[in-house]
Amino acid sequence: MKKEMTGEKSAAMKAQQRKNFIAKYGSLIALVIMVIIISLVKPRFVSFINLRNMFRLASINGLLAVGMTFVCLTGGIDLSVGAVMGCAGMYSAYFAQESMNQPAIVAVLVGVAMGLVIGTFNGVCVAYLKVPAFVGTLGSMSIAKSLTYLLTDAKPIPKLSESFKYIGGGMIGGVLPVPIIIFAVILAVCFLLLYKTRYGRYVFAVGGNANAARxxxxxxxxxxxxxxxxxxxxxxxxxxxxxxxxxxxxxxTGEGYETDAIAMVVIGGTSLAGGKGRLWGTVVGIMLMVCLSSGLDMLGVGAYYQMMVKGFVVIMAVMLDSLSSD
Amino acid sequence: MSLLLEMRGIQKSFYGNEVLHAVNFSLEAGSVHALMGENGAGKSTLMNILVGIHKRDGGLVEIEGQTVEIDSPAAAQKMGIAMIHQELSSVVEMSVAENIFLGREPVKHGLIDYRQMYKQTEELLETLHITLNPKTKMGRLRVADQQLVEIAKAVSQDARILIMDEPTSSITDREVANLYTIIRNLKKRGTGIVYISHKMDEVYTITDKITILRDGESIATWNTKEATNDMVVKAMVGRELTEQYPKRESNIGEPILELRGLTKQGEFEDVSFTLHCGEILGLVGLVGAGRTETMQSLFGLARAEAGEIYIKGEKVELKKPADAINHGIAYVTEDRKGEGLVLPMSIAHNTTLPSMKELSNKVFIKTAEEKSRTDQILSELRVKMANSKLAVKNLSGGNQQKVVLAKWMLKEPDIIIFDEPTRGIDVGAKAEIYKLMNEFVAKGKAIIMISSEMPEAMGMSDRILVLSNHKVSGELKRDEFSQNSIMTMAMQYM
Known part of the structure; x- marks a missing residue:
């Protein structure tokens, strides 16, 4: 009898541990398996050039997803990120035109300033004016798009200065793309911010229970x-x-990127209800989504089918997470 | 009386931790059976097995002699088992009738037959002697009435076994009397009722039998008539509690806090008092008298319209909780889960939440210091846990309350406001909380304690301030305490 009981006990414990393991590492395992399978079929997938391209793509998407992780941890959502990205892209390009004769830093600062302004607008709306995050950022998404189109009447801006183009296309030492470096630095700073400063602790607390935090x-x-x-x-x-x-x-630029960013965050195990999540999970989410599109491209799966695959992947990831967390 | 339900040798483990070891429990038709025990004793787990929320790992459940498998809440409902939860789960935007018939609406020509629904609801409420309008929106009812609607709903589903989880935790005395009448009615109909409660007087008034659980085992079952208070308490805590309110030498010193004419119309009016070092000041009054509101404004959670606050003789403006905290005030709120703790966060991180500034240098958290301070305070307060990295929601009520206390103690405040410090906490943890409160004032600090439990207020306070209908109606020193005089003062301005 005694023996039987302990046997049952350890079986139940193992089942629970297995569940926790899947909740925590499910996406990472899926990513690893996917990389292995694709590279077996298409060895080119793990070539230096392709990896570099994927990381470069990931570093742009990743910036959005990292910011979104903070927002989701407080229980909010930011639907405006794609539009902000487009808006900042246009305004910085405007100042980066050769004809403007401005140093690249001015163009960068103008672009970032657009994000700062719209982000502050969102923050004030949601935090102080009590507009629900979904509605507030939906509104600013539209506003940001309007600002983008108004700048040049929707015409593209060509002929950008060489120094500005270096930020996106440059390679350090001829091998390492600048965007990857920028992302790596931002990611490291955000990790420290979230886990090593009291600000990060407060983000979790506010999302977990705003009243208790107050x-x-x-x-x-x-x-x-x-x-x-x-x-x-x-x-x-x-x-x-x-x-x-x-x-x-x-x-x-940036159209539809908000949904990708949200997908990356939830694949990484962050709860949209707030208070629960992890930044490294988002990094896994970013890589999973980027590898998925690159892999499907190589396997010759058309773009229209890819959307369907991505949709199922997001749903499955969240399903695994919620099934194993109760 | 016939045996309605028998649970035998019920076992259940969570995360490899066995929380129920072969528990036995039986219920007779037409009787009320109290299920008592400290928080974490296994009452909720046992009942959740009965209503199909958890699956048992071992043992047998029999209903009227038939072995049954209750593998989902729906199965439990089919077998006539219903539970009235402590936290009610009605749809507040729907009417009483819609709530009762939720999921089983009478239908005519494919549409909901509202006339039929209201008629049936009216009849149902009448047989139970509940006077409520079936068309009233649930959200507009008082908690007590919402509870009655849930009971009616259970009855309408032909529940033969009704579980009530602390049904009186948020209702007034008159409503309790009404609830008793309904329970007696149900008994006559042959319903078996499991009554979970911490309150002895209720258990003696309404139940026929008492079963005590302790640490996942059924310790004893008695006929209520034969049980005494001492027997019950001893069985629950496994030892005799000689002194429920531990004595202490009061050493009352200088004034530390003074309120002058604090007013917010309709909530509290012209509230003035002085709190001294080394003192526990009891704040007593009926529900709605304005006790919590006054304390919320003292803590900066709400603004008073008029009045002044002095701390150590200096006038202060407390506009937000951070101001109050910086002036050495801490607030253990009434609603532990709503305002006290960030439930998904770890025990350790909850503990240090108000102290993050002290535990950080200019940029980063001083992790080592955070860990050592947390470990120290949690062990000082004897918080029972496997690991301080676990989410605080996994702890029992008493241990959660200790974490709230730990979080404020770490901040080293001069004044702690306790709002119903032992609500929903078992006897053992209660005694520990009282002891911690005494130790705190022994260090020359001060406590304001809101309490609705008269024995607690009289047992713990050095002085009692009574509020009646938003105004101070009197003040009593320890040697003047009596239930009578306090109640008279509490009713004074009604």
């Missing part, structure tokens, strides 16, 4: 407002890099 003396409005500012600035930076990379300002 009673603990935390200025919850300030915390909520700042995550939108962070998200806006990072999205803007992604826009600047994109303009520099494609060597022109295009109005439809």
């Amino acid at each position: 009673v603990s003396g935390i200025n919850i409005k300030k915390i909520i407002a700042t995550v939108y500012i962070l998200s806006g600035v990072l999205a803007a930076l992604a826009g600047v890099i994109t303009s520099a990379r494609v060597t022109s300002g295009v109005t439809n």
